[in-house]
Amino acid sequence: MLIRKPADIPSSEITPESVYINRREFIGKSAGIGLAGAAGAGVVGSMFAGAGQASAQTQVGQRDWSAVRTELDEELTPREDVTTYNNFYEFGTQKEDPARYAQTLQPRPWTIEVDGLCANPGTYGLEDFIQPGTMEDRIYRMRCVEAWSMVIPWYGFELRSVIDRAEPLGSARYVEFKTLHDPVQMPGQRSRVLDWPYSEGLRLDEARHPLAILATGVYGQDLPNQNGAPIRLVVPWKYGFKGIKSIVSMTFMEQEPYNSWKRANSYEYGFYANVNPAVNHPRWSQARERRLGEFRRRETLLFNGYVDQVAGLYAGMDLRVNY
Amino acid sequence: MNKKRRLLLLKVLVWILGLAPAVWLVWRGFTDRLGANPIEQVQHRLGDTALITLLVALSITPIRRFTGWNGIAPLRRPVGLFAFFYLSVHFFWWGVVDQTLSLEFIAVDLLERPYIMVGAGAWLFMVPLAVTSTKGWIRRLGKNWQRLHRLVYVSAGLGVLHFYWQVKADTYWPIVAGSVLAVLLLLRIRRRRIRVSE
Numbered sequence: 001m002l003i004r005k006p007a008d009i010p011s012s013e014i015t016p017e018s019v020y021i022n023r024r025e026f027i028g029k030s031a032g033i034g035l036a037g038a039a040g041a042g043v044v045g046s047m048f049a050g051a052g053q054a055s056a057q058t059q060v061g062q063r064d065w066s067a068v069r070t071e072l073d074e075e076l077t078p079r080e081d082v083t084t085y086n087n088f089y090e091f092g093t094q095k096e097d098p099a100r101y102a103q104t105l106q107p108r109p110w111t112i113e114v115d116g117l118c119a120n121p122g123t124y125g126l127e128d129f130i131q132p133g134t135m136e137d138r139i140y141r142m143r144c145v146e147a148w149s150m151v152i153p154w155y156g157f158e159l160r161s162v163i164d165r166a167e168p169l170g171s172a173r174y175v176e177f178k179t180l181h182d183p184v185q186m187p188g189q190r191s192r193v194l195d196w197p198y199s200e201g202l203r204l205d206e207a208r209h210p211l212a213i214l215a216t217g218v219y220g221q222d223l224p225n226q227n228g229a230p231i232r233l234v235v236p237w238k239y240g241f242k243g244i245k246s247i248v249s250m251t252f253m254e255q256e257p258y259n260s261w262k263r264a265n266s267y268e269y270g271f272y273a274n275v276n277p278a279v280n281h282p283r284w285s286q287a288r289e290r291r292l293g294e295f296r297r298r299e300t301l302l303f304n305g306y307v308d309q310v311a312g313l314y315a316g317m318d319l320r321v322n323y
Numbered sequence: 324m325n326k327k328r329r330l331l332l333l334k335v336l337v338w339i340l341g342l343a344p345a346v347w348l349v350w351r352g353f354t355d356r357l358g359a360n361p362i363e364q365v366q367h368r369l370g371d372t373a374l375i376t377l378l379v380a381l382s383i384t385p386i387r388r389f390t391g392w393n394g395i396a397p398l399r400r401p402v403g404l405f406a407f408f409y410l411s412v413h414f415f416w417w418g419v420v421d422q423t424l425s426l427e428f429i430a431v432d433l434l435e436r437p438y439i440m441v442g443a444g445a446w447l448f449m450v451p452l453a454v455t456s457t458k459g460w461i462r463r464l465g466k467n468w469q470r471l472h473r474l475v476y477v478s479a480g481l482g483v484l485h486f487y488w489q490v491k492a493d494t495y496w497p498i499v500a501g502s503v504l505a506v507l508l509l510l511r512i513r514r515r516r517i518r519v520s521e
Contacts (some may be wrong), residue, residue, distance in 0.1 A: 077359075085359035093493035096358060146491070148360060193492045264492055283488065284436055288428065292359050296423050 011120045041281055045230065061087050074291075076139070077150035079219045081292050086226045087144065089193055090179065090186035097188070098226035105185045105246065107223075107230035115250035117172035120165060126230055130216065131161045137220075138213055140236035142243075143275045146271045147297075149289045155217030156233055160208040168204065168252045176201040176257035177233060200233065201257025202245035203313075211236055211309055214247070237303040237310045239273040250272075270323040274314070275304035279323050337398055341405035344372040345412075366416050370442075374482050375410035378408050378503050381479060385510045400456050403475070407453045410482075414446045414461060440490035445481035448474045479504050 018186065055247050088098035091105075099308050108128040132321045134157040143149045163175065181197035183189040189196045216223060223229040228245025235242050261269035268282050277287045277300040288297040314322075348365055351357050357364045380402040385397055417439075422429050432439045452472055454460070461468050483504055487497035 081359035089492070093491075097362070148363070191493075191495075280435075283438055285428070285432065290360065290362065295362075297421075 038318050043092045074141070074151050075293075076153060077292050080217060081225060082150060082152055083224050083294065087146075087240065088188075088226055088228065090188045090196075090198065090213050090246075091226065092188050093193060099224075101187065102225035104187060105180075105229065107225060110230050112231070112247060113249040114162070114166050114177075114251075115249070116253050117166035117169040118252045119169060122166075127217075128160065129231070131157050131165075134161055135216075136159065136214075138234070140211075140234060142236065142240055143289060143300065144233075145239040145241055145269070145273065145281065145286075145287060146312055147284060147289045147300075149300075151291075153219055154213065154215040155220065156213040156215035156234065158208065158210055159212040159214050159233070162214070162250070163204070163207055165262075166250075166252065171254050172252035173204055174201050174253050174255070174257055175204060175207045176249075176251045177247050178251075179244055180246045180248045195263050197248075198244060198260045200242055200255060200259045202235065202242075203256075204252075205294040206235070206310075206313055207315065209310060211306060226299075237275060237306040239275055241269070242273050272314075272319075272322045274319065274323075275300060276302055276319055276323070279320055280301070299310070326394065329394060333395065333398060334401060337401045337405070341376070341401065341408075341420060344363055344368065344409070355405060362416075362421055366413065366421060369409055369413035370486065373406055373413050374479075374500055376406035376409055377475070377479050377482060378500065379505065381475065381504070381507045385507060388510075388514065404453060404456060407449050410446050410449060414443065426467035438485050441481050441488065445478045445485060448478040448481070452478075476508060 029235055084099040085095045086098040087095065088102065091098040091101045108126070112124050112126065112129045114120075115121045115126065135155065136157070137153055137155055139151065139153045141149060142152050167230065168175075168240065177200050179198040180186065181189065202212065213234050215228075216231050218224070218227055228243075228247075231247050232245040233243050242259075258270055259269075259271055261273075262271055275286075280286050286300055288296050289300045301307070346358075346481060348368055352361065352365070380399055382394060383395055383399045383402065387393055418429055422432070432453060433443060434440070455464060455468065463473065483497060483501045485498060487494060490497060
Protein backbone atom coordinates (compact mmCIF):
# COMPACT_ATOMS: atom_id res chain seq x y z
CA MET A 1 0.00 0.00 0.00
CA LEU A 2 1.22 3.49 -0.80
CA ILE A 3 2.06 5.74 2.09
CA ARG A 4 -0.03 8.86 1.98
CA LYS A 5 -0.71 11.70 4.30
CA PRO A 6 -4.17 11.39 5.84
CA ALA A 7 -5.51 14.36 3.92
CA ASP A 8 -4.56 12.71 0.66
CA ILE A 9 -6.67 9.59 1.03
CA PRO A 10 -9.17 9.57 -1.76
CA SER A 11 -12.59 8.23 -0.87
CA SER A 12 -12.11 5.60 -3.52
CA GLU A 13 -9.43 4.10 -1.31
CA ILE A 14 -11.98 3.45 1.40
CA THR A 15 -15.12 2.92 -0.60
CA PRO A 16 -15.41 0.71 -3.66
CA GLU A 17 -15.88 2.77 -6.75
CA SER A 18 -19.17 1.15 -7.63
CA VAL A 19 -20.70 2.22 -4.34
CA TYR A 20 -19.13 5.63 -4.56
CA ILE A 21 -20.71 6.22 -7.94
CA ASN A 22 -24.07 4.73 -7.00
CA ARG A 23 -24.19 7.01 -4.00
CA ARG A 24 -24.73 10.06 -6.18
CA GLU A 25 -27.53 8.34 -8.01
CA PHE A 26 -29.08 7.40 -4.68
CA ILE A 27 -28.79 10.86 -3.18
CA GLY A 28 -30.34 12.30 -6.32
CA LYS A 29 -33.30 9.96 -6.10
CA SER A 30 -33.92 10.37 -2.39
CA ALA A 31 -33.63 14.15 -2.75
CA GLY A 32 -36.49 14.10 -5.18
CA ILE A 33 -38.74 12.22 -2.84
CA GLY A 34 -37.51 14.19 0.15
CA LEU A 35 -38.35 17.51 -1.45
CA ALA A 36 -41.75 16.29 -2.43
CA GLY A 37 -42.38 15.15 1.14
CA ALA A 38 -40.82 17.20 3.88
CA ALA A 39 -40.54 20.94 3.49
CA GLY A 40 -36.99 22.20 3.10
CA ALA A 41 -35.43 19.08 4.53
CA GLY A 42 -32.47 19.28 2.17
CA VAL A 43 -30.74 16.54 0.30
CA VAL A 44 -29.25 14.67 3.22
CA GLY A 45 -31.73 15.82 5.80
CA SER A 46 -34.35 14.01 3.81
CA MET A 47 -32.78 10.74 4.83
CA PHE A 48 -33.77 11.31 8.40
CA ALA A 49 -37.35 12.40 8.17
CA GLY A 50 -40.55 10.97 6.85
CA ALA A 51 -40.56 10.13 3.17
CA GLY A 52 -36.82 10.47 2.87
CA GLN A 53 -36.28 7.67 5.30
CA ALA A 54 -38.50 5.34 3.35
CA SER A 55 -36.64 6.17 0.19
CA ALA A 56 -33.33 5.45 1.83
CA GLN A 57 -34.55 2.04 2.71
CA THR A 58 -35.96 1.14 -0.65
CA GLN A 59 -33.29 2.68 -2.85
CA VAL A 60 -30.17 1.69 -1.04
CA GLY A 61 -31.44 -1.37 0.72
CA GLN A 62 -31.84 -2.93 -2.71
CA ARG A 63 -28.20 -2.53 -3.61
CA ASP A 64 -26.43 -5.83 -4.11
CA TRP A 65 -24.14 -5.52 -1.10
CA SER A 66 -23.00 -9.12 -1.44
CA ALA A 67 -21.01 -8.11 -4.52
CA VAL A 68 -19.22 -5.28 -2.74
CA ARG A 69 -15.65 -5.88 -1.66
CA THR A 70 -13.18 -3.47 -0.12
CA GLU A 71 -9.91 -2.45 -1.69
CA LEU A 72 -8.14 -5.09 0.38
CA ASP A 73 -10.40 -7.69 -1.18
CA GLU A 74 -12.18 -8.40 2.07
CA GLU A 75 -15.79 -9.40 1.99
CA LEU A 76 -18.45 -7.44 3.83
CA THR A 77 -19.84 -9.05 6.95
CA PRO A 78 -23.48 -9.93 6.20
CA ARG A 79 -26.01 -7.36 7.38
CA GLU A 80 -27.71 -10.02 9.47
CA ASP A 81 -24.50 -10.49 11.50
CA VAL A 82 -23.75 -6.77 11.77
CA THR A 83 -27.20 -6.15 13.22
CA THR A 84 -27.58 -9.18 15.52
CA TYR A 85 -24.15 -9.54 17.09
CA ASN A 86 -23.58 -6.41 19.13
CA ASN A 87 -21.99 -5.20 22.31
CA PHE A 88 -24.35 -2.53 23.58
CA TYR A 89 -24.60 -3.14 27.33
CA GLU A 90 -27.39 -0.56 27.62
CA PHE A 91 -29.62 -3.36 26.33
CA GLY A 92 -27.96 -6.39 27.94
CA THR A 93 -24.57 -8.03 28.00
CA GLN A 94 -25.24 -10.89 25.60
CA LYS A 95 -24.43 -10.35 21.94
CA GLU A 96 -28.00 -11.00 20.83
CA ASP A 97 -29.58 -8.80 23.53
CA PRO A 98 -29.38 -5.43 21.72
CA ALA A 99 -31.14 -6.76 18.60
CA ARG A 100 -33.78 -8.28 20.85
CA TYR A 101 -34.41 -5.45 23.28
CA ALA A 102 -33.33 -2.17 21.69
CA GLN A 103 -36.77 -1.31 20.30
CA THR A 104 -37.38 0.72 23.48
CA LEU A 105 -34.90 3.32 22.22
CA GLN A 106 -36.49 6.32 20.49
CA PRO A 107 -33.91 7.78 18.11
CA ARG A 108 -36.22 10.53 16.78
CA PRO A 109 -36.39 13.30 17.76
CA TRP A 110 -32.82 13.51 19.03
CA THR A 111 -30.68 16.32 20.38
CA ILE A 112 -26.93 16.62 20.67
CA GLU A 113 -25.20 19.01 23.01
CA VAL A 114 -21.88 20.55 21.96
CA ASP A 115 -20.13 22.24 24.87
CA GLY A 116 -16.91 22.66 26.82
CA LEU A 117 -13.86 24.54 25.57
CA CYS A 118 -15.18 25.84 22.27
CA ALA A 119 -16.17 29.17 20.79
CA ASN A 120 -19.34 27.90 19.20
CA PRO A 121 -21.22 25.61 21.58
CA GLY A 122 -24.83 24.71 20.99
CA THR A 123 -27.70 22.28 21.18
CA TYR A 124 -28.62 20.73 17.88
CA GLY A 125 -31.43 18.63 16.60
CA LEU A 126 -30.01 15.65 14.75
CA GLU A 127 -30.92 17.08 11.35
CA ASP A 128 -29.07 20.31 12.10
CA PHE A 129 -26.08 18.59 13.64
CA ILE A 130 -25.35 16.61 10.50
CA GLN A 131 -23.42 18.44 7.82
CA PRO A 132 -25.50 18.22 4.67
CA GLY A 133 -23.65 17.36 1.53
CA THR A 134 -20.83 15.58 3.33
CA MET A 135 -22.53 12.23 3.84
CA GLU A 136 -20.82 9.24 2.28
CA ASP A 137 -20.38 5.48 2.46
CA ARG A 138 -17.32 4.24 4.31
CA ILE A 139 -16.41 0.58 4.40
CA TYR A 140 -14.28 -0.13 7.43
CA ARG A 141 -12.90 -3.06 9.32
CA MET A 142 -14.21 -3.25 12.87
CA ARG A 143 -12.03 -5.04 15.41
CA CYS A 144 -13.54 -5.75 18.81
CA VAL A 145 -11.31 -5.92 21.88
CA GLU A 146 -12.73 -9.43 22.34
CA ALA A 147 -10.75 -10.60 19.28
CA TRP A 148 -13.50 -10.82 16.66
CA SER A 149 -13.95 -8.55 13.68
CA MET A 150 -16.28 -7.48 10.89
CA VAL A 151 -16.18 -5.41 7.70
CA ILE A 152 -19.02 -2.89 7.79
CA PRO A 153 -20.40 -0.42 5.21
CA TRP A 154 -21.18 2.66 7.27
CA TYR A 155 -22.93 5.77 6.10
CA GLY A 156 -21.87 8.99 7.77
CA PHE A 157 -19.64 12.05 7.75
CA GLU A 158 -16.23 13.02 8.99
CA LEU A 159 -16.12 13.93 12.65
CA ARG A 160 -13.78 16.83 11.94
CA SER A 161 -16.55 18.74 10.18
CA VAL A 162 -18.55 19.16 13.39
CA ILE A 163 -15.39 19.80 15.39
CA ASP A 164 -14.44 22.64 13.08
CA ARG A 165 -17.93 24.10 13.34
CA ALA A 166 -17.65 24.12 17.14
CA GLU A 167 -14.36 26.06 16.95
CA PRO A 168 -12.50 24.43 19.87
CA LEU A 169 -10.33 26.80 21.90
CA GLY A 170 -6.55 26.48 21.94
CA SER A 171 -6.75 24.95 25.40
CA ALA A 172 -8.98 22.10 24.18
CA ARG A 173 -6.94 18.95 23.71
CA TYR A 174 -9.58 16.24 23.91
CA VAL A 175 -13.18 15.64 23.02
CA GLU A 176 -15.50 13.53 25.14
CA PHE A 177 -18.72 11.86 23.97
CA LYS A 178 -21.60 10.55 26.05
CA THR A 179 -24.37 8.08 25.30
CA LEU A 180 -27.97 8.76 26.27
CA HIS A 181 -28.63 8.01 29.95
CA ASP A 182 -32.23 6.90 30.27
CA PRO A 183 -33.00 3.57 31.95
CA VAL A 184 -36.53 3.65 30.50
CA GLN A 185 -35.24 3.67 26.93
CA MET A 186 -32.13 1.69 27.85
CA PRO A 187 -33.20 -0.94 30.40
CA GLY A 188 -29.67 -2.34 30.68
CA GLN A 189 -28.73 0.84 32.56
CA ARG A 190 -30.74 -0.43 35.53
CA SER A 191 -27.97 -2.90 36.19
CA ARG A 192 -24.64 -1.38 37.10
CA VAL A 193 -22.35 -3.44 34.88
CA LEU A 194 -20.80 -0.13 33.78
CA ASP A 195 -20.83 3.37 35.21
CA TRP A 196 -23.59 5.03 33.15
CA PRO A 197 -23.79 6.98 30.97
CA TYR A 198 -21.28 5.33 28.68
CA SER A 199 -18.56 7.78 27.76
CA GLU A 200 -15.69 7.77 25.34
CA GLY A 201 -13.14 10.25 24.13
CA LEU A 202 -10.46 11.05 21.59
CA ARG A 203 -7.45 13.30 21.49
CA LEU A 204 -8.38 16.24 19.30
CA ASP A 205 -5.91 15.32 16.56
CA GLU A 206 -7.32 11.78 16.50
CA ALA A 207 -10.82 13.18 16.28
CA ARG A 208 -9.80 15.41 13.38
CA HIS A 209 -8.37 12.49 11.44
CA PRO A 210 -10.36 11.98 8.22
CA LEU A 211 -10.88 8.30 8.99
CA ALA A 212 -12.87 9.13 12.14
CA ILE A 213 -16.53 9.43 11.27
CA LEU A 214 -19.91 9.85 12.86
CA ALA A 215 -22.18 7.24 11.31
CA THR A 216 -25.92 7.53 10.97
CA GLY A 217 -26.46 4.52 8.78
CA VAL A 218 -25.23 1.05 7.96
CA TYR A 219 -25.84 -1.04 4.85
CA GLY A 220 -27.60 1.88 3.23
CA GLN A 221 -30.25 2.27 5.91
CA ASP A 222 -30.57 4.34 9.04
CA LEU A 223 -28.71 2.75 11.94
CA PRO A 224 -30.85 0.10 13.62
CA ASN A 225 -31.22 0.87 17.34
CA GLN A 226 -28.88 -1.97 18.29
CA ASN A 227 -26.08 -0.43 16.24
CA GLY A 228 -26.27 2.90 18.06
CA ALA A 229 -29.10 4.88 16.47
CA PRO A 230 -29.35 7.61 15.54
CA ILE A 231 -25.68 8.59 15.55
CA ARG A 232 -22.49 6.88 16.64
CA LEU A 233 -18.76 7.22 16.44
CA VAL A 234 -16.64 4.97 14.20
CA VAL A 235 -12.86 5.03 14.69
CA PRO A 236 -11.67 2.09 12.60
CA TRP A 237 -8.09 1.87 13.89
CA LYS A 238 -9.25 1.50 17.49
CA TYR A 239 -11.04 -1.32 19.29
CA GLY A 240 -14.78 -1.29 18.81
CA PHE A 241 -15.61 -0.06 22.30
CA LYS A 242 -14.23 3.37 21.36
CA GLY A 243 -17.13 3.63 18.87
CA ILE A 244 -19.61 5.11 21.31
CA LYS A 245 -23.26 4.68 20.32
CA SER A 246 -26.41 6.83 20.54
CA ILE A 247 -24.42 9.99 21.24
CA VAL A 248 -26.09 12.91 23.05
CA SER A 249 -23.12 15.10 23.88
CA MET A 250 -19.73 16.19 22.72
CA THR A 251 -17.52 18.13 25.14
CA PHE A 252 -14.17 19.76 24.47
CA MET A 253 -11.79 19.53 27.38
CA GLU A 254 -8.22 20.02 28.46
CA GLN A 255 -7.65 16.81 30.39
CA GLU A 256 -7.94 13.25 29.09
CA PRO A 257 -11.53 11.98 29.33
CA TYR A 258 -12.00 9.05 31.69
CA ASN A 259 -13.75 6.63 29.35
CA SER A 260 -16.17 3.99 30.62
CA TRP A 261 -14.12 0.86 30.07
CA LYS A 262 -11.02 2.43 31.55
CA ARG A 263 -13.12 3.37 34.56
CA ALA A 264 -14.40 -0.23 34.76
CA ASN A 265 -10.90 -1.69 34.63
CA SER A 266 -7.98 0.58 33.87
CA TYR A 267 -5.54 -2.32 33.98
CA GLU A 268 -7.26 -3.98 31.02
CA TYR A 269 -8.70 -1.10 28.99
CA GLY A 270 -6.93 2.15 28.29
CA PHE A 271 -7.83 5.50 26.79
CA TYR A 272 -6.13 4.92 23.45
CA ALA A 273 -7.32 1.36 22.71
CA ASN A 274 -5.54 1.26 19.37
CA VAL A 275 -5.74 -2.12 17.67
CA ASN A 276 -2.32 -3.65 18.25
CA PRO A 277 -1.42 -7.35 17.83
CA ALA A 278 1.72 -6.86 19.93
CA VAL A 279 -0.05 -5.52 23.00
CA ASN A 280 -2.21 -8.24 24.52
CA HIS A 281 -5.20 -7.83 26.72
CA PRO A 282 -4.05 -9.07 30.14
CA ARG A 283 -6.40 -12.04 29.87
CA TRP A 284 -6.27 -12.89 26.18
CA SER A 285 -4.12 -12.51 23.09
CA GLN A 286 -4.73 -9.76 20.56
CA ALA A 287 -2.42 -11.33 17.98
CA ARG A 288 -5.25 -12.91 16.01
CA GLU A 289 -8.93 -12.38 15.50
CA ARG A 290 -11.95 -14.22 14.22
CA ARG A 291 -13.48 -12.45 11.25
CA LEU A 292 -17.13 -13.37 11.56
CA GLY A 293 -18.01 -15.88 8.89
CA GLU A 294 -14.48 -17.24 8.63
CA PHE A 295 -13.25 -20.48 10.12
CA ARG A 296 -9.57 -19.80 10.76
CA ARG A 297 -8.49 -16.88 12.84
CA ARG A 298 -6.61 -14.23 10.92
CA GLU A 299 -3.65 -12.14 11.98
CA THR A 300 -4.60 -8.87 13.59
CA LEU A 301 -3.06 -5.86 11.86
CA LEU A 302 -1.42 -2.92 13.61
CA PHE A 303 -3.95 -0.09 13.84
CA ASN A 304 -6.39 -2.55 12.29
CA GLY A 305 -4.66 -2.19 8.92
CA TYR A 306 -4.81 1.61 8.86
CA VAL A 307 -1.18 2.00 9.91
CA ASP A 308 -0.19 4.10 6.89
CA GLN A 309 -2.90 6.59 7.62
CA VAL A 310 -2.74 6.91 11.41
CA ALA A 311 0.71 5.86 12.64
CA GLY A 312 1.82 9.49 12.53
CA LEU A 313 -0.60 10.34 15.32
CA TYR A 314 1.39 8.20 17.72
CA ALA A 315 4.96 8.99 16.71
CA GLY A 316 7.26 8.74 19.70
CA MET A 317 4.58 7.25 21.94
CA ASP A 318 5.09 3.96 23.77
CA LEU A 319 2.04 1.97 22.68
CA ARG A 320 2.57 -0.53 25.48
CA VAL A 321 2.17 2.16 28.09
CA ASN A 322 -0.56 4.03 26.23
CA TYR A 323 -2.72 0.97 25.48
CA MET B 324 -42.74 -50.03 41.10
CA ASN B 325 -39.73 -51.88 42.36
CA LYS B 326 -36.37 -50.30 43.06
CA LYS B 327 -34.66 -51.66 39.98
CA ARG B 328 -37.27 -50.34 37.58
CA ARG B 329 -37.28 -46.97 39.27
CA LEU B 330 -33.50 -46.72 38.95
CA LEU B 331 -33.69 -47.71 35.29
CA LEU B 332 -36.25 -44.99 34.69
CA LEU B 333 -34.10 -42.44 36.47
CA LYS B 334 -31.10 -43.44 34.39
CA VAL B 335 -33.06 -43.11 31.16
CA LEU B 336 -34.11 -39.66 32.33
CA VAL B 337 -30.48 -38.73 33.04
CA TRP B 338 -29.48 -39.86 29.56
CA ILE B 339 -32.26 -37.88 27.91
CA LEU B 340 -31.44 -34.73 29.88
CA GLY B 341 -27.73 -35.32 29.46
CA LEU B 342 -27.91 -35.62 25.69
CA ALA B 343 -30.42 -32.80 25.26
CA PRO B 344 -27.83 -29.95 25.16
CA ALA B 345 -25.76 -31.80 22.56
CA VAL B 346 -28.82 -32.51 20.42
CA TRP B 347 -29.90 -28.89 20.78
CA LEU B 348 -26.49 -27.61 19.62
CA VAL B 349 -26.34 -29.98 16.65
CA TRP B 350 -29.91 -29.06 15.72
CA ARG B 351 -29.18 -25.33 15.91
CA GLY B 352 -26.05 -25.92 13.87
CA PHE B 353 -27.82 -27.76 11.08
CA THR B 354 -30.58 -25.16 10.92
CA ASP B 355 -28.01 -22.34 10.92
CA ARG B 356 -29.26 -20.76 14.13
CA LEU B 357 -26.07 -20.43 16.14
CA GLY B 358 -25.82 -16.69 15.52
CA ALA B 359 -23.12 -14.61 13.89
CA ASN B 360 -20.26 -16.34 15.71
CA PRO B 361 -21.18 -20.04 15.81
CA ILE B 362 -17.74 -21.21 16.95
CA GLU B 363 -17.89 -19.00 20.01
CA GLN B 364 -21.54 -19.83 20.61
CA VAL B 365 -20.86 -23.58 20.68
CA GLN B 366 -17.80 -23.03 22.86
CA HIS B 367 -19.77 -21.03 25.43
CA ARG B 368 -22.79 -23.32 25.49
CA LEU B 369 -20.55 -26.38 25.97
CA GLY B 370 -18.82 -24.63 28.86
CA ASP B 371 -22.13 -23.64 30.48
CA THR B 372 -23.42 -27.19 30.12
CA ALA B 373 -20.27 -28.74 31.57
CA LEU B 374 -20.36 -26.50 34.64
CA ILE B 375 -24.10 -26.87 35.23
CA THR B 376 -23.89 -30.65 34.85
CA LEU B 377 -20.99 -30.78 37.29
CA LEU B 378 -22.95 -28.74 39.84
CA VAL B 379 -25.91 -31.10 39.38
CA ALA B 380 -23.58 -34.06 39.99
CA LEU B 381 -22.30 -32.41 43.16
CA SER B 382 -25.81 -31.79 44.45
CA ILE B 383 -26.88 -35.43 44.31
CA THR B 384 -25.25 -36.37 47.61
CA PRO B 385 -26.65 -33.40 49.59
CA ILE B 386 -30.11 -34.07 48.14
CA ARG B 387 -29.80 -37.70 49.13
CA ARG B 388 -28.85 -36.74 52.67
CA PHE B 389 -31.59 -34.19 53.12
CA THR B 390 -34.35 -36.25 51.63
CA GLY B 391 -33.14 -39.69 52.59
CA TRP B 392 -33.78 -40.73 48.99
CA ASN B 393 -30.85 -43.10 48.63
CA GLY B 394 -32.12 -44.32 45.28
CA ILE B 395 -30.47 -41.41 43.49
CA ALA B 396 -26.93 -42.24 44.60
CA PRO B 397 -26.20 -44.33 41.48
CA LEU B 398 -26.91 -41.27 39.34
CA ARG B 399 -23.69 -39.60 40.42
CA ARG B 400 -21.67 -41.60 37.93
CA PRO B 401 -23.70 -40.95 34.75
CA VAL B 402 -24.20 -37.27 35.63
CA GLY B 403 -20.51 -36.86 36.45
CA LEU B 404 -19.56 -38.56 33.21
CA PHE B 405 -21.85 -36.26 31.25
CA ALA B 406 -20.11 -33.31 32.88
CA PHE B 407 -16.77 -34.78 31.83
CA PHE B 408 -18.10 -35.39 28.33
CA TYR B 409 -19.17 -31.76 27.87
CA LEU B 410 -15.99 -30.48 29.48
CA SER B 411 -13.93 -32.63 27.09
CA VAL B 412 -15.80 -31.44 24.00
CA HIS B 413 -15.49 -27.87 25.30
CA PHE B 414 -11.73 -28.35 25.72
CA PHE B 415 -11.18 -29.96 22.33
CA TRP B 416 -13.48 -27.47 20.63
CA TRP B 417 -11.10 -24.78 21.82
CA GLY B 418 -7.98 -26.60 20.58
CA VAL B 419 -9.26 -28.13 17.37
CA VAL B 420 -11.95 -25.76 16.10
CA ASP B 421 -11.19 -22.40 17.70
CA GLN B 422 -7.40 -22.57 17.51
CA THR B 423 -7.45 -24.97 14.51
CA LEU B 424 -4.74 -27.04 16.18
CA SER B 425 -2.08 -24.38 15.72
CA LEU B 426 0.22 -25.65 18.42
CA GLU B 427 2.09 -22.40 18.72
CA PHE B 428 -1.01 -20.46 19.76
CA ILE B 429 -2.34 -23.28 21.91
CA ALA B 430 0.94 -23.36 23.82
CA VAL B 431 1.08 -19.58 24.22
CA ASP B 432 -2.54 -19.45 25.32
CA LEU B 433 -2.02 -22.21 27.86
CA LEU B 434 1.11 -20.67 29.30
CA GLU B 435 0.18 -17.01 29.21
CA ARG B 436 -3.58 -16.90 29.71
CA PRO B 437 -4.42 -17.77 33.29
CA TYR B 438 -8.09 -18.45 32.54
CA ILE B 439 -7.20 -20.97 29.85
CA MET B 440 -4.66 -22.65 32.14
CA VAL B 441 -7.29 -22.81 34.87
CA GLY B 442 -9.86 -24.27 32.48
CA ALA B 443 -7.41 -26.84 31.18
CA GLY B 444 -6.63 -27.73 34.80
CA ALA B 445 -10.32 -28.30 35.50
CA TRP B 446 -10.44 -30.77 32.63
CA LEU B 447 -7.16 -32.46 33.58
CA PHE B 448 -8.27 -33.15 37.16
CA MET B 449 -11.40 -34.83 35.88
CA VAL B 450 -9.58 -37.27 33.62
CA PRO B 451 -8.53 -39.68 36.40
CA LEU B 452 -12.03 -39.46 37.85
CA ALA B 453 -13.61 -40.50 34.56
CA VAL B 454 -11.08 -43.30 34.14
CA THR B 455 -11.67 -44.67 37.63
CA SER B 456 -15.44 -44.41 37.49
CA THR B 457 -15.93 -48.10 36.73
CA LYS B 458 -16.93 -50.71 39.29
CA GLY B 459 -13.59 -52.44 38.86
CA TRP B 460 -11.63 -49.33 39.81
CA ILE B 461 -13.89 -48.58 42.74
CA ARG B 462 -13.13 -52.03 44.08
CA ARG B 463 -9.42 -51.85 43.36
CA LEU B 464 -8.91 -48.43 44.95
CA GLY B 465 -11.02 -49.11 48.02
CA LYS B 466 -10.83 -46.19 50.47
CA ASN B 467 -8.50 -44.28 48.17
CA TRP B 468 -11.21 -44.07 45.56
CA GLN B 469 -13.20 -41.58 47.60
CA ARG B 470 -10.06 -39.64 48.42
CA LEU B 471 -9.15 -39.44 44.74
CA HIS B 472 -12.63 -38.38 43.76
CA ARG B 473 -12.46 -35.34 46.04
CA LEU B 474 -10.53 -33.86 43.10
CA VAL B 475 -13.94 -33.07 41.67
CA TYR B 476 -14.16 -30.11 44.07
CA VAL B 477 -10.90 -28.75 42.66
CA SER B 478 -12.25 -29.12 39.14
CA ALA B 479 -15.50 -27.39 39.99
CA GLY B 480 -13.67 -24.54 41.71
CA LEU B 481 -11.35 -24.08 38.75
CA GLY B 482 -14.36 -24.22 36.43
CA VAL B 483 -16.06 -21.36 38.25
CA LEU B 484 -12.83 -19.32 38.29
CA HIS B 485 -12.37 -19.98 34.56
CA PHE B 486 -15.91 -18.75 33.93
CA TYR B 487 -15.51 -15.68 36.15
CA TRP B 488 -12.15 -14.76 34.69
CA GLN B 489 -13.25 -14.35 31.10
CA VAL B 490 -16.28 -12.11 31.35
CA LYS B 491 -15.63 -8.45 30.68
CA ALA B 492 -17.94 -6.76 33.15
CA ASP B 493 -21.11 -8.77 33.74
CA THR B 494 -20.14 -11.22 36.47
CA TYR B 495 -23.71 -12.20 37.33
CA TRP B 496 -23.73 -15.81 36.10
CA PRO B 497 -20.22 -16.68 37.28
CA ILE B 498 -21.19 -15.40 40.73
CA VAL B 499 -24.39 -17.47 40.67
CA ALA B 500 -22.36 -20.56 39.74
CA GLY B 501 -19.78 -19.78 42.42
CA SER B 502 -22.49 -19.32 45.05
CA VAL B 503 -24.14 -22.62 44.18
CA LEU B 504 -20.77 -24.36 44.44
CA ALA B 505 -20.05 -22.64 47.76
CA VAL B 506 -23.37 -23.83 49.19
CA LEU B 507 -22.74 -27.38 47.99
CA LEU B 508 -19.30 -27.38 49.61
CA LEU B 509 -20.54 -25.80 52.87
CA LEU B 510 -23.18 -28.49 53.20
CA ARG B 511 -20.44 -31.09 53.06
CA ILE B 512 -18.15 -29.33 55.53
CA ARG B 513 -20.99 -28.91 58.02
CA ARG B 514 -21.84 -32.54 57.63
CA ARG B 515 -18.27 -33.60 58.36
CA ARG B 516 -18.02 -31.34 61.43
CA ILE B 517 -21.21 -32.79 62.82
CA ARG B 518 -19.86 -36.25 62.29
CA VAL B 519 -16.59 -35.40 64.02
CA SER B 520 -18.30 -33.87 67.06
CA GLU B 521 -20.52 -36.86 67.43
